[in-house]
Amino acid sequence: MLTKKRNLSSDRCFAPEPVQRQIARQFFDSISTLPLVCPHGHVEPALLANPAARFGSPTELLILPDHYIFRMLYSRGIPLEALGIPTKDGTPIETDHRQIWQIFADHFYLFRGTPSGLWLKDELINVFGVDEPLNSRNAGNIYDYLEKQLALPEFSPRALFKRFNIEVLCTTDAASDNLEYHQSLHQEDFTQIRPTFRPDAVVNLDVIGWRENLAQLERAVGREISTYAAFIQALEERRAFFKKMGATATDHSAATPYTARLSDPEAEAIFARALNNKLNPSDVEQFTGHMFMEMARMSVEDGLVMQMHCGIMRNHNPAIFERFGSDKGADIPLQIEWTQNLRPLLNAYGNNKDFHLILFGLDESSYSRELAPLAGHYPAVLLGPPWWFHDSVSGMERYFNQVMETAGLYNTAGFNDDTRAFVSIPARHAVWRRVACNWLAGLVVRGLIEEEEGYDMAAAVAYDLAKDAYKLQRRD
Amino acid sequence: MLTKKRNLSSDRCFAPEPVQRQIARQFFDSISTLPLVCPHGHVEPALLANPAARFGSPTELLILPDHYIFRMLYSRGIPLEALGIPTKDGTPIETDHRQIWQIFADHFYLFRGTPSGLWLKDELINVFGVDEPLNSRNAGNIYDYLEKQLALPEFSPRALFKRFNIEVLCTTDAASDNLEYHQSLHQEDFTQIRPTFRPDAVVNLDVIGWRENLAQLERAVGREISTYAAFIQALEERRAFFKKMGATATDHSAATPYTARLSDPEAEAIFARALNNKLNPSDVEQFTGHMFMEMARMSVEDGLVMQMHCGIMRNHNPAIFERFGSDKGADIPLQIEWTQNLRPLLNAYGNNKDFHLILFGLDESSYSRELAPLAGHYPAVLLGPPWWFHDSVSGMERYFNQVMETAGLYNTAGFNDDTRAFVSIPARHAVWRRVACNWLAGLVVRGLIEEEEGYDMAAAVAYDLAKDAYKLQRRD
Amino acid sequence: MLTKKRNLSSDRCFAPEPVQRQIARQFFDSISTLPLVCPHGHVEPALLANPAARFGSPTELLILPDHYIFRMLYSRGIPLEALGIPTKDGTPIETDHRQIWQIFADHFYLFRGTPSGLWLKDELINVFGVDEPLNSRNAGNIYDYLEKQLALPEFSPRALFKRFNIEVLCTTDAASDNLEYHQSLHQEDFTQIRPTFRPDAVVNLDVIGWRENLAQLERAVGREISTYAAFIQALEERRAFFKKMGATATDHSAATPYTARLSDPEAEAIFARALNNKLNPSDVEQFTGHMFMEMARMSVEDGLVMQMHCGIMRNHNPAIFERFGSDKGADIPLQIEWTQNLRPLLNAYGNNKDFHLILFGLDESSYSRELAPLAGHYPAVLLGPPWWFHDSVSGMERYFNQVMETAGLYNTAGFNDDTRAFVSIPARHAVWRRVACNWLAGLVVRGLIEEEEGYDMAAAVAYDLAKDAYKLQRRD
Incomplete structure (x- = not known):
């Protein structure tokens, strides 16, 4: 792909x-x-x-459980609600995982030079075979590709x-x-x-x-x-x-x-x-x-x-x-x-x-x-x-x-x-x-x-x- | 020159x-x-x-306003009075800017490896075209040269x-x-x-x-x-x-x-x-x-x-x-x-x-x-x-x-x-x-x-x- | 040798x-x-x-007076008594210096990358001419060699x-x-x-x-x-x-x-x-x-x-x-x-x-x-x-x-x-x-x-x- x-x-x-x-x-x-x-x-x-057991969507795999990731996005002004982080007080949150992934990809440059950036790159390439840098344009395609992989038994x-x-x-x-x-x-x-x-x-x-x-x-x-x-x-x-x-x-x-x-x-x-x-x-x-x-x-x-x-x-x-x-x-x-x-x-x-x-x-x-x-x-x-x-x-x-x-x-x-x-x-x-x-x-x-x-x-x-x-x- | x-x-x-x-x-x-x-x-x-507006003498330009410079000279025992730093209590100070410059040049080695030393070198070369290392012998010549430049409109x-x-x-x-x-x-x-x-x-x-x-x-x-x-x-x-x-x-x-x-x-x-x-x-x-x-x-x-x-x-x-x-x-x-x-x-x-x-x-x-x-x-x-x-x-x-x-x-x-x-x-x-x-x-x-x-x-x-x-x- | x-x-x-x-x-x-x-x-x-005056045994020279050495051995579980460190309370200690040296040699790897390791290597080579890495097998030989040297006037x-x-x-x-x-x-x-x-x-x-x-x-x-x-x-x-x-x-x-x-x-x-x-x-x-x-x-x-x-x-x-x-x-x-x-x-x-x-x-x-x-x-x-x-x-x-x-x-x-x-x-x-x-x-x-x-x-x-x-x- x-x-x-x-x-x-x-x-x-x-x-x-x-x-x-x-x-x-x-x-x-x-x-x-x-x-x-x-x-x-x-x-x-x-x-x-x-x-x-399966990992769920790419967003459930890489974003929702990882406060290293979403705290960096939050620090640049992206509300946690927009990232789908569950609320205790009933505040509505974004539920479209593909849309959350798009926001993540739009801001992927924020992780330049950070350990999260290095790990993510390694995971995408070595675990999932995604050897194209994630960005706003390819975010959807990569999401779909990862989603398919995550459904497979080998993942x-x-x-x-x-x-x-x-x-x-x-x-x-x-x-x-x-x-x-x-x-x-x-x-x-x-x-x-x-x-x-x-x-x-x-x-x-x-x-x-x-x-x-x-x-x-x-x-x-x-x-x-x-x-x-x-x-x-x-x-x-x-x-x-x-x-x-x-x-x-x-x-x-x-x-x-x-x-x-x-x-x-x-x-x-x-x-x-x-x-x-x-x-x-x-x-x-x-x-x-x-x-x-x-x-x-x-x-x-x-x-x-x-x-x-x-x-x-x-x-x-x-x-x-x-x-x-x-x-x-x-x-x-x-x-x-x-x-x-x-x-x-x-x-x-x-x-x-x-x-x-x-x-x-x-x-x-x-x-x-x-x-x-x-x-x-x-x-x-x-x-x-x-x-x-x-x-x-x-x-x-x-x-x-x-x-x-x-x-x-x-x-x-x-x-x-x-x-x-x-x-x-x-x-x-x-x-x-x-x-x-x-x-x-x-x-x-x-x-x-x-x-x-x-x-x-x-x-x-x-x-x-x-x-x-x-x-x-x-x-x- | x-x-x-x-x-x-x-x-x-x-x-x-x-x-x-x-x-x-x-x-x-x-x-x-x-x-x-x-x-x-x-x-x-x-x-x-x-x-x-003009900057004044080389001493007024580089020494008197810069506490990074005179604190280093002071730390090696040179009185601030000898450097022409104005006093609040009427203590007399050196007023001969060329003489102050000579003291500065005599001790220029103190700035080796410091940021002030690096900035000064850059300023002397790139702002004023002084590409000779400042020392005790050339201090007076460099002072005179800088003084002339500082009077020019382009400075x-x-x-x-x-x-x-x-x-x-x-x-x-x-x-x-x-x-x-x-x-x-x-x-x-x-x-x-x-x-x-x-x-x-x-x-x-x-x-x-x-x-x-x-x-x-x-x-x-x-x-x-x-x-x-x-x-x-x-x-x-x-x-x-x-x-x-x-x-x-x-x-x-x-x-x-x-x-x-x-x-x-x-x-x-x-x-x-x-x-x-x-x-x-x-x-x-x-x-x-x-x-x-x-x-x-x-x-x-x-x-x-x-x-x-x-x-x-x-x-x-x-x-x-x-x-x-x-x-x-x-x-x-x-x-x-x-x-x-x-x-x-x-x-x-x-x-x-x-x-x-x-x-x-x-x-x-x-x-x-x-x-x-x-x-x-x-x-x-x-x-x-x-x-x-x-x-x-x-x-x-x-x-x-x-x-x-x-x-x-x-x-x-x-x-x-x-x-x-x-x-x-x-x-x-x-x-x-x-x-x-x-x-x-x-x-x-x-x-x-x-x-x-x-x-x-x-x-x-x-x-x-x-x-x-x-x-x-x-x-x- | x-x-x-x-x-x-x-x-x-x-x-x-x-x-x-x-x-x-x-x-x-x-x-x-x-x-x-x-x-x-x-x-x-x-x-x-x-x-x-002479330095005594290799153990008296290099181990007993040097808390940099024996504290590292102690940190890995070797009792100071076994290293011959004198006690104030009468607890018996190892007195066989050649045996203490053997323990030291057995654990010489602990000093890898430490300043003590670097100094010891330099001393053994440049002061005593011991250019073989100290280990469990050669410990006794090196001890005997050093002991002889330490008795000489040039040491x-x-x-x-x-x-x-x-x-x-x-x-x-x-x-x-x-x-x-x-x-x-x-x-x-x-x-x-x-x-x-x-x-x-x-x-x-x-x-x-x-x-x-x-x-x-x-x-x-x-x-x-x-x-x-x-x-x-x-x-x-x-x-x-x-x-x-x-x-x-x-x-x-x-x-x-x-x-x-x-x-x-x-x-x-x-x-x-x-x-x-x-x-x-x-x-x-x-x-x-x-x-x-x-x-x-x-x-x-x-x-x-x-x-x-x-x-x-x-x-x-x-x-x-x-x-x-x-x-x-x-x-x-x-x-x-x-x-x-x-x-x-x-x-x-x-x-x-x-x-x-x-x-x-x-x-x-x-x-x-x-x-x-x-x-x-x-x-x-x-x-x-x-x-x-x-x-x-x-x-x-x-x-x-x-x-x-x-x-x-x-x-x-x-x-x-x-x-x-x-x-x-x-x-x-x-x-x-x-x-x-x-x-x-x-x-x-x-x-x-x-x-x-x-x-x-x-x-x-x-x-x-x-x-x-x-x-x-x-x-x-």
């Missing part, structure tokens, strides 16, 4: 100097067929649990999972989740999909709907949770269930990485105030800080890897939140402090080398100042890859540049794609692998490592480190 | 790798003849209002304005300014010079001389300003007058971007305390934060673009301030927080795509952490170019590297030279255009954008973005 | 682009034979005072001092130190070793063992120190003694660079509370802030250069501190503020160009935001080289990139190696000189400086700036 060829350089993300580029290419060739390890992300397990989530060569994919699931899709996958021995225990909705007392979230947790454990002690017991039970269903990790998010243990009576008192809807101003931070300690304790006991994602103000824009809800591209990072905030947790658990604490932040000034030195000292600490906004070519370059000399490569946790956008997974891993290989080639041409060391390090960064960090070898 | 040739590479600011350099050169060639758009700066309108401000191919130049003017020079320019239909409304002197209650500044505002509106309501009305009137005189923008500076609306009675009470010289400790910050809200409200109403320059401690060195006054190179940046501070303003006005809020900061750690995410979400927010210390080759490279992937190029406001040093304008724009083209060429050789996209983006970054951001198409 | 050749590129640390690399090489060749100036470090003077500290072409080496010494080794070196006219006055142990009131440290100071001055006035007098006396023994500098460390003068009665009161072990919560910070002012005052009077090292939390990990003590790789940097904190000190003394205040920090976000602007204005302020974690190839590149355009090269203090690991000194200076020459070559190929300027700047950055900053020309 499509005639004009589009260029997706086989040397993309590599520095232009020919010697470095040649070495980067060799490193990349040596690891490009390794399976993808996806230890943290937000793909819906339902997509994979049902062999008959089902399951088929793409195989085609993408994904070895393992971890989802992110509420503490109260019954993991029905994981159970179903389990039953058919599709063990490459694993859950991750994320209890934020009940642990962070200021989450909107906390009481209802707790009610869900009560239903999950089959009893009332009227005390802090019962709450802890419920969480321990759920962790055990998740572990049985294949989980190797937990995930926790908070505005700051403040940690401090409360006494049991203090924790009980705050929990009681939460139940009675009478929280004191400092209760939320105190309780979250305490629960980080408790989660670390449980991880030491049950062996689940602990992830902390800190430094984001959720729902910065109330107008967007009220109409459209959370995760609509209106979260803005915050400056955060790690050295003092994490100290109580690390003093209690950080010297345990079997405890893995993987840290993620959005304040890059802490890479060289706090995060790399912490990872370069504490046996438990590993640094996660560049997160969210920094999951980009330059973001990764800054990460390698600012983290590795101090932390050492082997105190990092490889890559994770952290995505809801399933078809972007290979594109995202490709960027990581390419930027990593280019970084390693840069070390070689500067005489800082030997070329043979580079091959070892490339395999580690592309595959081994993630598996080791998330304890994905074993299947309990 | 001068014999030894000095090298000003036609490839300056470009990366050395030949393929990237070639593409950067092509991009630069494609935009190098575009007119200069100067939407923010500190050139005196009087210079251009009078066709007979008058007006002549250079034309030669520089400046399409529009916005000045920065106090709220009480009668804009006499702009009126005069207006009358002769020289409409390329526009005022900018900068009310800091009356809005920031801790400005030295606030009461006198307010008195000037009273004279400008022709009545007493004894209440907050009258103050607001006066500002609205002045904005209308500025707009009539061609202004499209306002400018606001404060130590932090704290914003929060006060109730009218609260605002009235603070204003009354200011009039009575009885300010409470938190009044200044509260009032400035409130006035940011008010200025945004007025911008939404009258369409003037709003600029915020935040994060500098003015007059860090009292000894310098007391003897020489403000703007003497003794301002030092501060760490600042944007995400929480700007939230009230953005929640109130940030979803309005016809409101343009252009942000400038000196804390580069906020580029990727706060500023790019804000610009990449809110329709109203645009990021200004690297400011002040960061208006430099590496400063721009860091800006492109840290801002663009998240904000997207089209959420930025192009370039402005922000200068008092009129003859440095072409040199400053050249650095921006060159670094931008080199950045774009880097994206091409890394396979991140297509070459044809690069040409579009180069024109945007060199010309269109600034015109669009500052609404400079229209002439009300 | 060793057969396989290991590659230590003569172009290491240089960018790969051939033109830049060629210029970098020329700059490096022009300065590579300049003597090493070592104005700040932690080498034990005893090593050099006794001509018969004595004195012999290496000459071979390394060190012009001057400053040690770091407590205020109460009797400088016996310096006196002995003085007597034999070995004047290249100079002490540095570091009074932290008595000035920072929260140092563990403060009272005993003060007692040592009392013994040093031969009288009781029961008042603040006596304390100040004792410090002045000790500074005079250090200066007589060749010191040109002092060194001061604190968590933050907070400075503020107390009244004498306030200072007396805090000092009295310290003596009575009844400190108030804010006393420590107040007193340290005051003593920075006092140290600056004394420096203005006696001409000693003042160094400030700020922004590190010492002993972040109490488990390590309790068993092994300080300086065990468990210090983690902190975010710090310079602009407001240093203002009182700079307002009092910063305009004095004969006062040299050299600043060191670990929060790189302050390079371009605060440190470079301060150095680029105040005559007294110079910036020290990248410190500790940032004494690395990329750390130096970030420093040149972020500091130089604003501060100017001539407001920086050249390099210091800051090391306890004597044999790493040439390797560390080589990295600095190489990265600096590569930075300068980058300026040349980008047309930002002339090639002849680059030669001057290379000599400055490699040699002159450090001598000038530390006033090492003169010998009082």
Whole structure:
């Protein structure tokens, strides 16, 4: 159908100097067929649990679930209603997916030089064979072409999972989740999909709907949770269930990485105030800080890897939140402090080398100042890859540049794609692998490592480190 | 007169790798003849209002008005008195401009690798034809040569304005300014010079001389300003007058971007305390934060673009301030927080795509952490170019590297030279255009954008973005 | 003994682009034979005072004194006990140095891409002629080979001092130190070793063992120190003694660079509370802030250069501190503020160009935001080289990139190696000189400086700036 060829350089993300580029290419060739390890992300397990599941329209595939995409369009003045983003308040929205696609194509230039632009190009070419640049004129044709493809069995989530060569994919699931899709996958021995225990909705007392979230947790454990002690017991039970269903990790998010243990009576008192809807101003931070300690304790006991994602103000824009809800591209990072905030947790658990604490932040000034030195000292600490906004070519370059000399490569946790956008997974891993290989080639041409060391390090960064960090070898 | 040739590479600011350099050169060639758009700066309108105006001596042209220059000399131990900087306290100063020039030449090596050094070299070669490196031996000859040139009509401000191919130049003017020079320019239909409304002197209650500044505002509106309501009305009137005189923008500076609306009675009470010289400790910050809200409200109403320059401690060195006054190179940046501070303003006005809020900061750690995410979400927010210390080759490279992937190029406001040093304008724009083209060429050789996209983006970054951001198409 | 050749590129640390690399090489060749100036470090003077001193075993030379090395091994789960690090609490440790070396070799891959890895490689090849990569298999052989070499006179500290072409080496010494080794070196006219006055142990009131440290100071001055006035007098006396023994500098460390003068009665009161072990919560910070002012005052009077090292939390990990003590790789940097904190000190003394205040920090976000602007204005302020974690190839590149355009090269203090690991000194200076020459070559190929300027700047950055900053020309 499509005639004009589009260029997706086989040397993309590599520095232009020919010697470095040649070495980067060799490193990349040596690891490009390794399976993808996806230890943290937000793909819906339902997509994979049902062999008959399909992605829907091109708009449902690429625009509606991806706040990276629609927040950029919104920032240039396009209403989210016009993009078909569902509203909570009944405001009517555009329902013609082909028309939404046209708006997207009309503004495709906005993604020039952005990671979304690079991923989309890769997906269109390598997943769907669309090698013509998307623009206003060809938008309709490309939409129709994609729509046909998406209906084919070879473009089902399951088929793409195989085609993408994904070895393992971890989802992110509420503490109260019954993991029905994981159970179903389990039953058919599709063990490459694993859950991750994320209890934020009940642990962070200021989450909107906390009481209802707790009610869900009560239903999950089959009893009332009227005390802090019962709450802890419920969480321990759920962790055990998740572990049985294949989980190797937990995930926790908070505005700051403040940690401090409360006494049991203090924790009980705050929990009681939460139940009675009478929280004191400092209760939320105190309780979250305490629960980080408790989660670390449980991880030491049950062996689940602990992830902390800190430094984001959720729902910065109330107008967007009220109409459209959370995760609509209106979260803005915050400056955060790690050295003092994490100290109580690390003093209690950080010297345990079997405890893995993987840290993620959005304040890059802490890479060289706090995060790399912490990872370069504490046996438990590993640094996660560049997160969210920094999951980009330059973001990764800054990460390698600012983290590795101090932390050492082997105190990092490889890559994770952290995505809801399933078809972007290979594109995202490709960027990581390419930027990593280019970084390693840069070390070689500067005489800082030997070329043979580079091959070892490339395999580690592309595959081994993630598996080791998330304890994905074993299947309990 | 001068014999030894000095090298000003036609490839300056470009990366050395030949393929990237070639593409950067092509991009630069494609935009190098575009007119200069100067939407923010500190050139005196009087210079251009009078066709007979001249720049004075070489020292008056290049040293006395430029705190970038004399602060560097001061930092190495040369007294400002020896450089002829006027004193407020009657301390005698050097008045022999040729002798000051000799000191400057003796220490010209201090500017190696600095933006001032690069601009000066460009000005001397390209504006004045001095292609011999300035040093102690040739200082006098070069001084004499420049002095002669500066007396010629072709080196008058007006002549250079034309030669520089400046399409529009916005000045920065106090709220009480009668804009006499702009009126005069207006009358002769020289409409390329526009005022900018900068009310800091009356809005920031801790400005030295606030009461006198307010008195000037009273004279400008022709009545007493004894209440907050009258103050607001006066500002609205002045904005209308500025707009009539061609202004499209306002400018606001404060130590932090704290914003929060006060109730009218609260605002009235603070204003009354200011009039009575009885300010409470938190009044200044509260009032400035409130006035940011008010200025945004007025911008939404009258369409003037709003600029915020935040994060500098003015007059860090009292000894310098007391003897020489403000703007003497003794301002030092501060760490600042944007995400929480700007939230009230953005929640109130940030979803309005016809409101343009252009942000400038000196804390580069906020580029990727706060500023790019804000610009990449809110329709109203645009990021200004690297400011002040960061208006430099590496400063721009860091800006492109840290801002663009998240904000997207089209959420930025192009370039402005922000200068008092009129003859440095072409040199400053050249650095921006060159670094931008080199950045774009880097994206091409890394396979991140297509070459044809690069040409579009180069024109945007060199010309269109600034015109669009500052609404400079229209002439009300 | 060793057969396989290991590659230590003569172009290491240089960018790969051939033109830049060629210029970098020329700059490096022009300065590579300049003597090493070592104005700040932690080498034990005893090593050099006794001509018969030897380094001991390879483990004693390279592992036991170097927390950069063993903290990386610890971070990957190797107990410090297994590495032979002495314990305070009697816990048994590995005493077989050959076995410790084996563990080190088994994990040598952890240092890939780290500065320690680069220095070790350089030391093994260029100091000891070990040109085979260290690994598990050859560990024993290499150990035996090194052990034999270390016993030879040509590998004595004195012999290496000459071979390394060190012009001057400053040690770091407590205020109460009797400088016996310096006196002995003085007597034999070995004047290249100079002490540095570091009074932290008595000035920072929260140092563990403060009272005993003060007692040592009392013994040093031969009288009781029961008042603040006596304390100040004792410090002045000790500074005079250090200066007589060749010191040109002092060194001061604190968590933050907070400075503020107390009244004498306030200072007396805090000092009295310290003596009575009844400190108030804010006393420590107040007193340290005051003593920075006092140290600056004394420096203005006696001409000693003042160094400030700020922004590190010492002993972040109490488990390590309790068993092994300080300086065990468990210090983690902190975010710090310079602009407001240093203002009182700079307002009092910063305009004095004969006062040299050299600043060191670990929060790189302050390079371009605060440190470079301060150095680029105040005559007294110079910036020290990248410190500790940032004494690395990329750390130096970030420093040149972020500091130089604003501060100017001539407001920086050249390099210091800051090391306890004597044999790493040439390797560390080589990295600095190489990265600096590569930075300068980058300026040349980008047309930002002339090639002849680059030669001057290379000599400055490699040699002159450090001598000038530390006033090492003169010998009082």
